[in-house]
Amino acid sequence: MIQQAFAGSVPLQGTEVAVRWDSLYNFLVGLSIFFFVLVVGSILYFIVSYKHDSKKKTQYITGSHLLEAVWIAVPTLLLMVIFVWGYSVYHAMTQAPSDAYEIRVIGKQWLWTFQYDNGRTTVGEVFVPVNRPVKLVMTSEDVLHGFFIPTFRIKQDVVPGMYSSIWFTATVPGKHQAYCTEYCGTSHSAMLAKVVVLEDHQWKAWNQNKEIGPIPEAGQPLPSKTQVAGTLGKKPLIQNISLVEQGRQVYQSKGCVACHSTDGTNKVGPTHKGLFGTQVELANGKFVLADENYIRNHIEYPQANTVKGYNPVMPTFKGLLTESEMNALIAYMKSLK
Amino acid sequence: MSNNSAVVQGEDHYLNHSRGLMSWLGTLDHKRIGLMYLFSVLLFFLMGGVFALLIRLELFKWGGHNLVDANTYNKFFTYHGAIMVFLVVIPAIPAALGNFILPIMLGAKDVAFPRLNLASYYIFMTGALFAVLALFLRGADTGWTFYTPYSIRTNTTVLLVLFGAFIAGFSSILTGLNFIVTIHKLRAPGLTWMRLPLFCWALYATSIIQVLATPVLAITLVLLCMERILQIGIFDPKLGGDPILFQHFFWFYSHPAVYIMILPAMGIISEIIPVFSRKPIFGYKAIAYSSFGIALIAFIVWGHHMFVSGQSELANFVFSLLTMFVAVPTGVKVFSWVGTMYRGSIHFNAPMLYAFGFLELFTMGGLTGVFLATLAIDVHLTNTYFVVAHFHYVMVGGTLMGLLAGLHYWFPKMFGRMYSETAAKIGFWLIVIGFNVTFFPQFILGAQGMPRRYWSYLPEFTFLNRISTLGSGLIGVGFIYTAYYFYRGMRSGAKADANPWNAQTLEWKTSSPPPHENFHETPVVTQWPYEYLPEDTSMPANLR
Numbered sequence: 001m002i003q004q005a006f007a008g009s010v011p012l013q014g015t016e017v018a019v020r021w022d023s024l025y026n027f028l029v030g031l032s033i034f035f036f037v038l039v040v041g042s043i044l045y046f047i048v049s050y051k052h053d054s055k056k057k058t059q060y061i062t063g064s065h066l067l068e069a070v071w072i073a074v075p076t077l078l079l080m081v082i083f084v085w086g087y088s089v090y091h092a093m094t095q096a097p098s099d100a101y102e103i104r105v106i107g108k109q110w111l112w113t114f115q116y117d118n119g120r121t122t123v124g125e126v127f128v129p130v131n132r133p134v135k136l137v138m139t140s141e142d143v144l145h146g147f148f149i150p151t152f153r154i155k156q157d158v159v160p161g162m163y164s165s166i167w168f169t170a171t172v173p174g175k176h177q178a179y180c181t182e183y184c185g186t187s188h189s190a191m192l193a194k195v196v197v198l199e200d201h202q203w204k205a206w207n208q209n210k211e212i213g214p215i216p217e218a219g220q221p222l223p224s225k226t227q228v229a230g231t232l233g234k235k236p237l238i239q240n241i242s243l244v245e246q247g248r249q250v251y252q253s254k255g256c257v258a259c260h261s262t263d264g265t266n267k268v269g270p271t272h273k274g275l276f277g278t279q280v281e282l283a284n285g286k287f288v289l290a291d292e293n294y295i296r297n298h299i300e301y302p303q304a305n306t307v308k309g310y311n312p313v314m315p316t317f318k319g320l321l322t323e324s325e326m327n328a329l330i331a332y333m334k335s336l337k
Numbered sequence: 338m339s340n341n342s343a344v345v346q347g348e349d350h351y352l353n354h355s356r357g358l359m360s361w362l363g364t365l366d367h368k369r370i371g372l373m374y375l376f377s378v379l380l381f382f383l384m385g386g387v388f389a390l391l392i393r394l395e396l397f398k399w400g401g402h403n404l405v406d407a408n409t410y411n412k413f414f415t416y417h418g419a420i421m422v423f424l425v426v427i428p429a430i431p432a433a434l435g436n437f438i439l440p441i442m443l444g445a446k447d448v449a450f451p452r453l454n455l456a457s458y459y460i461f462m463t464g465a466l467f468a469v470l471a472l473f474l475r476g477a478d479t480g481w482t483f484y485t486p487y488s489i490r491t492n493t494t495v496l497l498v499l500f501g502a503f504i505a506g507f508s509s510i511l512t513g514l515n516f517i518v519t520i521h522k523l524r525a526p527g528l529t530w531m532r533l534p535l536f537c538w539a540l541y542a543t544s545i546i547q548v549l550a551t552p553v554l555a556i557t558l559v560l561l562c563m564e565r566i567l568q569i570g571i572f573d574p575k576l577g578g579d580p581i582l583f584q585h586f587f588w589f590y591s592h593p594a595v596y597i598m599i600l601p602a603m604g605i606i607s608e609i610i611p612v613f614s615r616k617p618i619f620g621y622k623a624i625a626y627s628s629f630g631i632a633l634i635a636f637i638v639w640g641h642h643m644f645v646s647g648q649s650e651l652a653n654f655v656f657s658l659l660t661m662f663v664a665v666p667t668g669v670k671v672f673s674w675v676g677t678m679y680r681g682s683i684h685f686n687a688p689m690l691y692a693f694g695f696l697e698l699f700t701m702g703g704l705t706g707v708f709l710a711t712l713a714i715d716v717h718l719t720n721t722y723f724v725v726a727h728f729h730y731v732m733v734g735g736t737l738m739g740l741l742a743g744l745h746y747w748f749p750k751m752f753g754r755m756y757s758e759t760a761a762k763i764g765f766w767l768i769v770i771g772f773n774v775t776f777f778p779q780f781i782l783g784a785q786g787m788p789r790r791y792w793s794y795l796p797e798f799t800f801l802n803r804i805s806t807l808g809s810g811l812i813g814v815g816f817i818y819t820a821y822y823f824y825r826g827m828r829s830g831a832k833a834d835a836n837p838w839n840a841q842t843l844e845w846k847t848s849s850p851p852p853h854e855n856f857h858e859t860p861v862v863t864q865w866p867y868e869y870l871p872e873d874t875s876m877p878a879n880l881r
């Protein structure tokens with residue numbers, strides 16, 4: 001147990017970013033030890049050398065501008081180095097490449113649901129390919145949650161009413177622990193998930209709904225026989241239709257087709273063909289990027305986002321779509337190139 | 338002993354000036370109000386401390402179900418946090434020690450508005466009453482941060498706690514106002530700004546933050562109450578609100594509040610180190626101004642609590658950059674304190690020991706703060722036990738060590754008697770060792786990924802959690818022991834001289850305990866308060 005506790009002060013490195021994170025972290029640990037020893041060491045030294053002795057006098061010193069300049073300048077410089085370094089790693093953490101494989105994540109008191117392009121939905125386990133960028137687009141059905149994968153050194157709050165995202169390129173196959181890190185009530189501490197990083201052949205099999213066999217914890221050998229049962233976790237719910245197709249059905253059944261087209265013609269409302277990723281000019285003169293959050297916002301609060309040149313007649317769909325329907329709808333609209 | 342107590346009884350001072358319960362409850366004497374605050378705060382500290390121990394007991398074993406169920410645990414950490422922040426750490430030094438010492442240090446008879454001062458006390462107690470009342474109803478389970486939309490939807494009595502914090506906030510604003518006017522208007526003749534003791538400077542900077550930041554908390558809490566009661570959409574997306582907006586509001590107050598908590602403690606350390614090193618403070622101006630530097634920066638860094646909240650990357654960039662600058666004035670202070678000891682003549686009485694404790698713990702807290710200010714590093718560490726450890730090192734290691742240093746330092750002045758120095762040493766080691774044993778492992782737990790506010794955790798975190806729980810027991814014993822020897826000292830300690838530490842600030846120029854009107858004659862100040870000459874190395878308390 002003791003060995004386990006100190007096996008390393010940080011978890012294994014599951015991504016490239018984790019490696020970069022660790023160098024910065026180690027630098028900070030080293031620097032902190034240096035300054036701690038400097039401060040506490042000087043105190044101890046002074047305690048020993050200048051312990052009260054009625055025969056010795058003190059020296060009347062009220063300050064030194066030179067020293068003050070030094071202990072302002074040196075820390076400032078170091079802090080700037082730390083800042084820049086910290087920002088550059090952060091930037092790498094947050095800028096997802098455009099070809100990242102997208103998975104939609106829904107947090108709900110107290111479980112995690114994952115939706116894939118092929119229409120599958122899993123709960124409590126998210127399956128991802130190794131060595132390929134993956135982006136999680138996340139939202140919540142109720143209160144704040146947080147998605148945290150320590151081995152990848154990334155974390156992001158999951159907020160109701162909007163999308164936030166994280167991305168990673170996992171380099172170590174196996175199961176990685178994920179936690180909810182934003183307090184969400186009774187079972188907050190049980191709102192766990194596993195990120196299952198699959199090797200290429202397993203990923204292919206998984207996508208074809210084939211058996212992939214037991215998966216070990218990341219960085220550990222395959223568990224002994226007795227433990228194999230159950231390692232597969234909950235069987236993924238199998239949907240026959242892809243996420244985009246589910247979205248198309250929502251689009252039809254909720255009546256978007258009454259006012260919108262997907263072939264480029266404008267009706268009562270503008271066409272949705274090629275909308276995703278463009279800059280939209282609003283009636284109030286502002287330009288906004290048509291991303292997940294914009295589309296969601298427009299569906300929930302159309303009056304606040306009226307597009308220039310159109311009448312504000314679109315009804316609000318707030319409360320009429322579940323989070324998974326919303327995810328499917330957005331996936332569909334993204335597909336309308 | 339009986340001889341001594343006869344002497345204490347013999348002369349007229351603020352403790353025996355008038356008698357009876359009403360002479361306390363209706364008093365306008367800042368010293369008595371200070372003591373009422375002190376004992377109230379200590380009572381709340383006991384409550385908050387009991388919840389802390391319950392939390393640690395629950396976490397002794399992995400997997401939950403050790404002591405209480407998850408809902409009860411969630412209430413425990415909410416009470417612990419809310420009580421400790423709003424009813425202990427924020428008022429402890431300014432309202433209790435500040436009230437007692439500030440006017441005497443300035444050579445004044447009282448604060449500028451004595452009636453307002455008493456009113457502030459009752460406002461504080463009313464707020465506390467509401468918050469504590471909630472405990473006996475359905476409690477509160479939101480954490481002390483009240484994050485929306487959870488706080489809008491939970492069916493616990495959050496409203497009462499919010500209302501309590503709202504009311505207590507006014508006490509903080511009024512006390513701040515009172516102190517600012519007192520410092521401006523009631524300084525003794527000759528007490529120019531550049532002769533002002535650093536504790537007064539620190540309280541001044543603190544008061545400014547109290548007056549400017551607390552109203553924002555009040556507004557936030559009112560909005561939250563309105564949303565809960567009237568269902569107006571402000572922070573809850575279901576009602577059309579924005580949950581992240583709440584975090585902005587909340588931290589706009591709560592980050593500066595961190596400095597309401599720490600600046601006064603820094604002020605105390607700045608008083609104690611020169612006295613017990615028998616040397617002038619190193620870099621008086623730098624220390625005084627850095628308090629204002631910190632106060633100023635305090636208002637523009639709140640976003641560092643929200644790096645993973647979903648705020649924009651640009652905001653993260655700016656907040657991380659600005660936060661780095663907090664470390665600079667803080668470093669200036671630490672280096673100046675250490676520099677003060679150089680070529681001094683150091684006495685190891687309890688106040689000084691606690692100042693050492695402060696320097697050790699606060700340095701750790703400050704350095705780990707740099708980790709959290711660094712964007713990428715924070716992403717992994719935020720909302721884990723690393724943050725818990727960090728702010729306990731700063732709040733407990735800083736504020737509480739400062740409070741204990743100050744309590745020992747001014748104990749003879751407040752009660753006219755000495756505490757036992759040997760007992761104080763034992764108490765100090767229990768608390769400091771207990772503290773490090775409790776919280777150091779939490780840095781590692783956090784880095785390994787254990788999230789905070791977890792009722793149950795995975796088996797691999799067991800060992801460090803056990804150590805932490807054992808440490809908390811040690812702190813508990815340390816505090817009980819400290820309460821005991823303080824009580825002994827108050828009852829039967831040796832009689833204290835007017836100036837047992839041979840210090841130079843004005844409170845030591847009057848008798849211990851001070852007379853009702855503080856000074857028989859208004860003192861006149863002719864020099865700065867840190868004029869410790871090379872041969873002036875002895876201390877009456879240590880000559881017995």
Ligand SMILES: [Cu+2]
Nearest residue numbers: 180182184188
């Ligand atoms: Cu949670």
Ligand SMILES: [Cu+2]
Nearest residue numbers: 592595639642
């Ligand atoms: Cu802060």
